[in-house]
Structure formats: C-alpha cells, structure tokens
Amino acid sequence: MHICFLTNEYPKAGFPHGGLGSFVKTMAEALVGKGIRVTVVGLNYVLSDETENVNGVNVIRIQKSKVKGLAWYFNSKNISKTIAAIHKKNPIDIVEGAELSFAFLPKIKDIKYIIRLHGGHHFFAEGENRGINWWKGFQEKRSFKKADAFIAVSNYVKSHTSKYLSYHNKPIEVIFNPINSQLFQPKDVAIEVNNITFAGTICEKKGVRQLIQSFPEVKEKFPNAILNLYGRDWLFPDGSSYVKMLQEIELPKLGEYAKDVIFHGAVSFAEIPNIYVKAAVCVFPSHMETLGLVAPEAMAMEKPVIFTKLGPGPEVIANGETGWLCNPHEPREIANTIIQVLSNPQKAQEIAKKGRQSVLQQFEIKTIVLKDIIFYKSIH
Incomplete structure (x- = not known):
C-alpha cells in the first residue's frame, strides 16, 4: 500500500510548523513502521524544489509560485504533476489531505481521495465569530465533492462540520489523532505546587x-x-x-x-x-x-x-x-x-x-x- 499525504507544514528544521504538520509526521512514520510506503507532497518553506527521505518517509517539497493572483493555480498544477509522476513510478492507493486540499486537484482514476477533518474554514467560522470567506468556502465545498471518503478526528468535528457541508453519503469514520506516548510520559521531576x-x-x-x-x-x-x-x-x-x-x-x-x-x-x-x-x-x-x-x-x-x-x-x-x-x-x-x-x-x-x-x-x-x-x- 502507498499513502500520499498533502501538507505544506511537514516539519523542517529551522522553520515553524503547525499541529497538522506534527500529525502527518507522527502518522507517516507509524505507517512506514507497518511496512507501508508513504510520500508527503507540499509547497516548500523556501523558493526551491527539494526531496528528502526522513525516517523512511519520502518528503517532496515544491517551490511556491510567485505569480500574483494566480499562485493558487500554478501551485495546484505543480502538485498535480508531482502526484501523477509519483503514481506512474510507484502507484498510489490513497491521497489524504485536509479540508481544502482537493479543490483544484484533478483526480486520478486508480487513487482514492480522503479528507481528514482537522477543522476547516466553515468549522471555525462560528468559533471565531466571523463570516464565511466566499473563496475559501467555495474551495472547501468543491474539495468535499471530490473526496471519496472522510476521517473525522472527533465526533464533534464530524457533526459540527455537517451543519455547513455535505459528506455526499460517502464513507466517514471517526479516528482520533494519535499522541506520542514516548515523548509524553510521566517524569520523576519535582512539581512546582503553584x-x-x-x-x-x-x-x-x-x-x-x-x-x-x-x-x-x-x-x-x-x-x-x-x-x-x-x-x-x-x-x-x-x-x-x-x-x-x-x-x-x-x-x-x-x-x-x-x-x-x-x-x-x-x-x-x-x-x-x-x-x-x-x-x-x-x-x-x-x-x-x-x-x-x-x-x-x-x-x-x-x-x-x-x-x-x-x-x-x-x-x-x-x-x-x-x-x-x-x-x-x-x-x-x-x-x-x-x-x-x-x-x-x-x-x-x-x-x-x-x-x-x-x-x-x-x-x-x-x-x-x-x-x-x-x-x-x-x-x-
């Protein structure tokens, strides 16, 4: 089995990354440990293309487009070309991304596309007391239509997202995000009582x-x-x-x-x-x-x-x-x-x-x- 994750946040030394990047790293390395091929594709933190193998995970970072107003188009095109090239060499079974990932991605017939609900634009609108940005809202709806299945990281994100967006009667499973229990474990250190x-x-x-x-x-x-x-x-x-x-x-x-x-x-x-x-x-x-x-x-x-x-x-x-x-x-x-x-x-x-x-x-x-x-x- 070959899994391809889409994220621009895969951890790289010297650059800040969010929780999504940490999640993909933890999950990718665990899948590799189970004998599964894993590739990560995303835009690079710097203006160059870059490929490296990190703990068995093949990480491909693509140079961002600098074309004002059309960067989204050229970035999507380059990500699509990269996925197609990888698939031709080592067939991909699953492409997984966050809520907006598939908006402008042409689907390849033999690949299944999964959205993992980490909390998208519609989901956080209410919590942040803001309206829906039409462009991000459009991308999210388009992406949801293209997905073949969904994974929700909690029952809450599954039910709350469904208030705004349709899962189109496609498979959806609730699977919590993992924690690193090797990193987070009790230590024999004095507690500061205050x-x-x-x-x-x-x-x-x-x-x-x-x-x-x-x-x-x-x-x-x-x-x-x-x-x-x-x-x-x-x-x-x-x-x-x-x-x-x-x-x-x-x-x-x-x-x-x-x-x-x-x-x-x-x-x-x-x-x-x-x-x-x-x-x-x-x-x-x-x-x-x-x-x-x-x-x-x-x-x-x-x-x-x-x-x-x-x-x-x-x-x-x-x-x-x-x-x-x-x-x-x-x-x-x-x-x-x-x-x-x-x-x-x-x-x-x-x-x-x-x-x-x-x-x-x-x-x-x-x-x-x-x-x-x-x-x-x-x-x-």
Whole structure:
C-alpha cells in the first residue's frame, strides 16, 4: 500500500510548523513502521524544489509560485504533476489531505481521495465569530465533492462540520489523532505546587483571556500561584499583536497580580513535556477545538488537566474522573476548577493517573494507525 499525504507544514528544521504538520509526521512514520510506503507532497518553506527521505518517509517539497493572483493555480498544477509522476513510478492507493486540499486537484482514476477533518474554514467560522470567506468556502465545498471518503478526528468535528457541508453519503469514520506516548510520559521531576500552565497559540479561541480573568480569584486562595503561558502570538487582521492587547488591556485589571502572569513565547514541540512536568495543573479552556491534543498529551504525563466542556471536551475527559471540564467563557468557573484541583493535590494525582490510562487506551499511536490502515483498505 502507498499513502500520499498533502501538507505544506511537514516539519523542517529551522522553520515553524503547525499541529497538522506534527500529525502527518507522527502518522507517516507509524505507517512506514507497518511496512507501508508513504510520500508527503507540499509547497516548500523556501523558493526551491527539494526531496528528502526522513525516517523512511519520502518528503517532496515544491517551490511556491510567485505569480500574483494566480499562485493558487500554478501551485495546484505543480502538485498535480508531482502526484501523477509519483503514481506512474510507484502507484498510489490513497491521497489524504485536509479540508481544502482537493479543490483544484484533478483526480486520478486508480487513487482514492480522503479528507481528514482537522477543522476547516466553515468549522471555525462560528468559533471565531466571523463570516464565511466566499473563496475559501467555495474551495472547501468543491474539495468535499471530490473526496471519496472522510476521517473525522472527533465526533464533534464530524457533526459540527455537517451543519455547513455535505459528506455526499460517502464513507466517514471517526479516528482520533494519535499522541506520542514516548515523548509524553510521566517524569520523576519535582512539581512546582503553584504552577498553573497553559500551552497553545495565544489567541481568543484558546480561552487565554478568560484564563487571565480567572487569575485574581485563584490568587485570593493561593497567593503564590503563577500563571505560565507558553505559545506563539496570534495577530489580528491589521497585524497587531494579541499578546500586546492582553498586556495593555487585561493585565492592568489584575493590579499587583499582573506580575505573576508570564508570557514565555513559543517553544518547540520537543520542549513541551519539560513544561508540563513542572505544572501543578494544566489548563486549556478552548472555545473551539476539533479535538485538541494538548489536553491528552498533558494527561499522558499524569498531569491534572482542565479542558473545555464545549465541543470535543467530553470525548477526551470524563469530568471528575480522568480530568476536569469547565465552561471556557466563564472566568469564575475556570477559577473554581483550578482552586478545586490545587486544594486537593492527592485527589488530583489519583485522577491524573486515571487520565493517563484513559489516554493510552484512546490515543496510543499503535491503536490509531491500525484503525487508519483498516479504513484505508476498506475504501480502496
């Protein structure tokens, strides 16, 4: 079997990449480990063509077009030509991409095309309080029509996407994204008992503002509490910084507590376990997620985790049993949940141990990759 993933985000040293790139890397290497040929095709980070084999995965990066207004056309044409050339040499069984991937891709008869729902333009419109961009909306609808099958990374993304887009009665399977349980595992390191940790993009839909607003109530109960925020800044459409907005508008409202809210900036994926390991509690009050791997990754390290009760939250955590869920729009509820965890460290650790076991059952890469292979074979 030969699987071809489409992504422009496949990790490359010295260049930032998103969660989609991390997912494809994890999945691609696991498939190679099962004896499956894997190719990744996407646009390069730099202005040149490039091919390399990384841990058995053949990665082809294509030079981006610089033609203004028509770059999308030439990029799609070059990706199509590349797929056709690969298929001629080593026949491809499955091409997998995200929601917009197939909009301008001509289909090859012997190949099945799968969209994995990571959260597309229509899906996030509601969570980001914005309208549908006609061009992206058009591409997404066109891409969905071309797909032969779909994989949803949670029941929530499957049902929520169906409010906006049709699956055209084609096969669809819910398969969680995997976590790297070798990277995310318990470590024998001293916990900082007042350390509240968030990791993720510093933006509105991740609930960072409400988390900051919850902090004074936590400080009243735990005066030594520190709120550590790790992640890259998000920019408004006018280019202004979300972090700067928080620092200028939200932090002054905290008075003397503001000094204990610390923005650490972006950290590498490999560094995240070293951040979680010191935390007394990890808090991810997202407004909107497709699945949200930060919560299960922290749970895999036996950390007490507070996640959103909205969207896929209840699919990841059984509230009060494997972690905690809260309303991300209610700072008081976030604060009360943090206080509950910090007030009962022994109970919190018992729940954290159950959280790790739950995650290993649901998100272990060996389990996930087998589900993917079974689905690939079922549609080919």
